Amino acid sequence: MKFGGKRRLQKEQERTEKQQAQKKKNKKQITILVSVFAVLCVIIGIGALTENNPNNLPDSSAIVSSTSEVSTSEPSISATTPTEQGETAPLETTQAPSGQTQPPAGTTISSEDIPAYSGSGAYIAINNNVPYFTDTDYTTTAFENYSALDSLGRCGVAYANVCQEIMPTEERGSIGQVKPSGWHTVKYDCVDGKYLYNRCHLIGYQLSAENANTKNLITGTRYLNVDGMLPFENMVADYVKETNNHVLYRVTPVFDGNNLVATGVLMEALSVEDKGDGISFNVFCYNIQPGIIIDYATGDSELESDAVSESQAPVVTQEPEQTPSTQSSGQTYILNTNTHKFHYPSCSSVGQMSDANKQEYTGSRDDLIAQGYEPCKRCNP
Amino acid sequence: MILMACVDDNMGMLFNKRRQSQDKVLRAHILDITANSRLWMNYYSARQFEPDTEPQINIDENFLSKAAPGEFCFTEDVDVGVYEQQVEKIILFKWNRRYPGDLHFNINLSNWRLVESHDFVGSSHEKITEEVYVR
Known part of the structure; x- marks a missing residue:
């Protein structure tokens, strides 16, 4: 083998070794990337699960x-x-x-x-x-x-x-x-x-x-x-x-x-x-x-x-019983027949009410509401 | 016009731009009442009916201004007080329940005469009260 041929062969060997080394390096990098990606996926997954x-x-x-x-x-x-x-x-x-x-x-x-x-x-x-x-x-x-x-x-x-x-x-x-x-x-x-x-x-x-x-x-x-x-x-x-x-x-x-x-x-x-x-x-x-x-x-x-x-x-009292009965005893309210609001007699709105619209009512709150009246937002009857 | 509306115990009609309630049986009843007339409503209300198959339904956003005497208007999301002068009769459907409300039926009924009242069973309401008022 001539020197030139020997040198070429040596170069080819060097190139092959270089390529293999590069491949190994690439593979290593890919492995690292995959690992990093997998770790990220796990973290994101856990995060999502945690969030939900x-x-x-x-x-x-x-x-x-x-x-x-x-x-x-x-x-x-x-x-x-x-x-x-x-x-x-x-x-x-x-x-x-x-x-x-x-x-x-x-x-x-x-x-x-x-x-x-x-x-x-x-x-x-x-x-x-x-x-x-x-x-x-x-x-x-x-x-x-x-x-x-x-x-x-x-x-x-x-x-x-x-x-x-x-x-x-x-x-x-x-x-x-x-x-x-x-x-x-x-x-x-x-x-x-x-x-x-x-x-x-x-x-x-x-x-x-x-x-x-x-x-x-x-x-x-x-x-x-x-x-x-x-x-x-x-x-x-x-x-x-x-x-x-x-x-x-x-x-x-x-x-x-x-x-x-x-x-x-x-x-x-x-x-x-x-x-x-x-x-x-x-x-x-x-x-x-x-x-x-x-x-x-x-x-x-x-x-x-x-x-x-x-x-x-x-x-x-001894024993409470739960929730809403809709009954309410006779309470006196003042009705405004114009606005369809009802008030406690002591409510400050009553004094401002026109006598023509004022009406006294004694009975249940629920009945008044059923008649279309609304409780005053000031006195909350 | 003949005004039709649904109200709760506090005369409420709407909360947060959404109807307080609805009932299949009531819808069928409204269609029965208006079968031989014209029933006006806006697009919001029409969505709970089937206007394509109900020939009496007329949809218009300004329906309360357009309805002629004797024609029905079903309203859910409109301030009705400003149209009181044009109203000949009011048909009120009471749910007999309480809902949140921020738009109320604001025609003062003490100026009107109750001429008819009866109850019927709805689809999801145990008792719906139908009241008819005239001037």
């Missing part, structure tokens, strides 16, 4: 001190938030057919996001009445999720996809054995139905068929139950019955600090099949009772008047 894990729904007690600031911005969507006692309250699914898409992490709403009660009205629109659901929440799979009670025994977020499948087929059973956090059995003459507190379903029985589920019952005033929450439940129930559609429905009790009684509840609803065309609301219902002062830390209460006379003192 209902266990990450914040505990209702992730609620801090109250302010009177009005905030209409969207509250942050957060991961697990420890309670002040350092515990978390995971959501528990009571009905989740296999293969269902779990609801996304819940919305953290604090009392800072809620306007202070203005003195009138049972509820206020939040975020311009637009619920915090997103397009990815839409599903036609039925589910009901209830948060575990926190260390103070308080309920957390309740979330359901309301549809005919989960609605009741029989009358509601007794729930009198449940004592939600802050529960007191106390009666006042000025409260419709006498009992100040009702066991308020977060997701109403008519929507979920949930009876004595402790994770779905809070201590709520009669006013919260009947004037605040019930009308919204009725609207959703009728819509589902008439259309056979689904409604995403989430109720978040808002507790201030370690209070045992909720300041109120955030109610969000969005119809699925028509993307909110039929049902869409986002409201906060206040857990107040006109004429009564409530200590939300304990559930204790007293009449609003400066001094509580013996005859006005609250009557604590």
Whole structure:
């Protein structure tokens, strides 16, 4: 072999070795890239699972001190938030057919996001009445999720996809054995139905068929139950019955600090099949009772008047019985036959009323409402 | 015009631009009442009917201005008070339930005379009360 040929051969060998080395290098790089990609996939996957894990729904007690600031911005969507006692309250699914898409992490709403009660009205629109659901929440799979009670025994977020499948087929059973956090059995003459507190379903029985589920019952005033929450439940129930559609429905009790009684509840609803065309609301219902002062830390209460006379003192009875009777004893009201509003005789609006429109009425509040009269927003009769 | 509207216990009609309630049986009843006449409504209300197969339905966004005497107007999302002078008769369907409301039926019925009232069972409502008022 000539030198030139030997040199060529050597070069070819060198080139081959170089190519092999390069191939090895490339392979190594590809392996590293694949590994990195795989690791990224795992991280993203875990992240997605974490985001969709209902266990990450914040505990209702992730609620801090109250302010009177009005905030209409969207509250942050957060991961697990420890309670002040350092515990978390995971959501528990009571009905989740296999293969269902779990609801996304819940919305953290604090009392800072809620306007202070203005003195009138049972509820206020939040975020311009637009619920915090997103397009990815839409599903036609039925589910009901209830948060575990926190260390103070308080309920957390309740979330359901309301549809005919989960609605009741029989009358509601007794729930009198449940004592939600802050529960007191106390009666006042000025409260419709006498009992100040009702066991308020977060997701109403008519929507979920949930009876004595402790994770779905809070201590709520009669006013919260009947004037605040019930009308919204009725609207959703009728819509589902008439259309056979689904409604995403989430109720978040808002507790201030370690209070045992909720300041109120955030109610969000969005119809699925028509993307909110039929049902869409986002409201906060206040857990107040006109004429009564409530200590939300304990559930204790007293009449609003400066001094509580013996005859006005609250009557604590042995056994409370649940929710709304629609009866109310003979109370005297002043009617405005022009505006169709009714007032307590002591209401300041009565003095401004024209005598021609003024009419005294003694009877039940419900009868007046049935006659088309509306309670005055100033005195809240 | 003959005004037809549905109201809750607080005379509410609408909340957050959405009807408070609806009922299949009531829709059929409205079509029966208006079968030989003209039934005006806007597009929002027409979506709960089948206007293609119901010849009496006339859809117009200004239906309360266009309806002639004796013709029916079904309204859900319109401030009716401003049209009171044109109304000859009111047919009110009461749901006998309470819903949230931010638009109310604002014709003062104390200026009208109730001449007929009866109840019927709806599809999702146990009792719907139909009331007829004239001047």
